[in-house]
Amino acid sequence: MELALTSFGLSHLPRRDINNPDIFYRMPPVSLSEASQFFTPDYAVLLLAHRVILDERCFSRLTQEPHPAYQQMAETVQVLEKEGFARIASFDDIVAQKTGLLDRMLTKDLKELDQWIPALREACESWYEFVDSVSRPLQREIVEGRLKGIGEEDRDKIEAEHILSHHTVMYMHHAASQTSRAMMMVHMAMDSARTRRKAEFKKYLRDTLAEYLSYVNANIVLCNELGCGLHDWYDFQPFYREKFLRVGREQPPGASEQKEIKRLFEVPFPEFTFWNASDVMKALQDRRIEDLRKLVDQAVKGEVIFDREFAVRALQEVLGVEQSIGRIRNIVSYLTMPIGLVPWVGTPLQKGVEEAIVGPIASRKREPHSWFFLISEMSQKHRKRQVESPDNAEQSNAGNA
Numbered sequence: 001m002e003l004a005l006t007s008f009g010l011s012h013l014p015r016r017d018i019n020n021p022d023i024f025y026r027m028p029p030v031s032l033s034e035a036s037q038f039f040t041p042d043y044a045v046l047l048l049a050h051r052v053i054l055d056e057r058c059f060s061r062l063t064q065e066p067h068p069a070y071q072q073m074a075e076t077v078q079v080l081e082k083e084g085f086a087r088i089a090s091f092d093d094i095v096a097q098k099t100g101l102l103d104r105m106l107t108k109d110l111k112e113l114d115q116w117i118p119a120l121r122e123a124c125e126s127w128y129e130f131v132d133s134v135s136r137p138l139q140r141e142i143v144e145g146r147l148k149g150i151g152e153e154d155r156d157k158i159e160a161e162h163i164l165s166h167h168t169v170m171y172m173h174h175a176a177s178q179t180s181r182a183m184m185m186v187h188m189a190m191d192s193a194r195t196r197r198k199a200e201f202k203k204y205l206r207d208t209l210a211e212y213l214s215y216v217n218a219n220i221v222l223c224n225e226l227g228c229g230l231h232d233w234y235d236f237q238p239f240y241r242e243k244f245l246r247v248g249r250e251q252p253p254g255a256s257e258q259k260e261i262k263r264l265f266e267v268p269f270p271e272f273t274f275w276n277a278s279d280v281m282k283a284l285q286d287r288r289i290e291d292l293r294k295l296v297d298q299a300v301k302g303e304v305i306f307d308r309e310f311a312v313r314a315l316q317e318v319l320g321v322e323q324s325i326g327r328i329r330n331i332v333s334y335l336t337m338p339i340g341l342v343p344w345v346g347t348p349l350q351k352g353v354e355e356a357i358v359g360p361i362a363s364r365k366r367e368p369h370s371w372f373f374l375i376s377e378m379s380q381k382h383r384k385r386q387v388e389s390p391d392n393a394e395q396s397n398a399g400n401a
Contacts, residue, residue: 001228004223005028007026009024032233032234043076046076053088053089080277083284122238124190130235215236263299267311271379288373
């Protein structure tokens with residue numbers, strides 16, 4: 001499937017902070033579970049897509065003037081685009097053509113504000129958890145005195161981290177236009193039905209919900225027009241869930257698959273990660289990626305459950321396959337032993353004949369677990385490079401801390 005990476009801030013409404021956009025403006029979603037001062041893509045999600053669709057403004061910001069926190073994201077989208085796994089589209093043009101529809105959608109959404117309170121509360125809680133996880137590493141560095149005697153390059157890094165922490169603490173859930181007073185009033189309105197009926201509180205709540213919902217609606221219309229799935233910031237999921245329940249769906253297109261593939265790498269196989277742009281690109285180019293996608297589809301249908309029992313069962317089955325292949329190899333090696341006695345070319349000739357016989361048998365036996373061999377091999381190669389190149393490993397760890 002094709003998967004659109006959202007561009008935060010997309011809306012048919014004029015942005016009040018357009019002259020002073022925050023660092024999230026027109027940026028694609030990042031992993032909220034791998035939080036640090038350096039944002040990382042949801043690499044596992046990328047494995048689902050035959051191709052991703054990127055907003056041209058988002059792509060321009062990432063390739064021409066990326067914030068230091070988006071270094072890995074910028075590298076990833078450039079690799080995807082270069083290798084033909086991403087196409088660029090003007091999200092603004094599509095939204096502009098649907099302004100009338102989006103106006104009607106938003107008007108209908110805002111007729112009853114109370115229905116959105118649970119989604120807004122859940123979204124804010126998710127975002128604050130992310131803010132806390134982002135801020136904590138910088139606070140720890142300051143407490144431990146790591147900022148003493150730093151050089152110019154390190155000072156630039158700390159300055160970038162400070163800017164990031166400042167933005168995330170000051171702005172509630174990306175809302176750079178919200179003042180501290182507005183944030184306080186929105187929270188008071190969320191906590192009390194009586195309070196949110198008062199005109200001033202109701203106005204702030206309505207304005208906040210208008211920003212959330214205009215963005216969510218724009219992405220829904222966008223994906224309908226492009227005929228693709230959707231990958232958005234995790235903390236917007238409560239709004240998508242509420243929107244799609246109204247049309248008889250539990251989640252937007254692609255959401256269930258994203259949830260399952262992330263679970264695969266978080267529960268049964270957390271050690272089988274190979275998260276950088278080049279490794280993910282190699283996996284996407286491997287024919288076995290289709291088998292991984294079929295496995296995820298089985299999980300979506302409830303045919304398999306990604307838990308530790310699944311990991312144990314898969315490992316046992318793979319071990320059994322390898323033992324079976326080993327026995328076959330031993331038998332073939334014994335039967336081809338006379339070939340090895342041929343002068344000069346005996347040994348390589350024997351090995352060639354052995355591989356010609358065992359190779360196809362091994363491929364057939366491994367086929368049901370080809371997805372396992374793919375992620376296992378990619379993970380091993382990734383770890384090997386980290387060991388061989390400590391400098392690269394250190395950079396990778398810094399980005400994924």
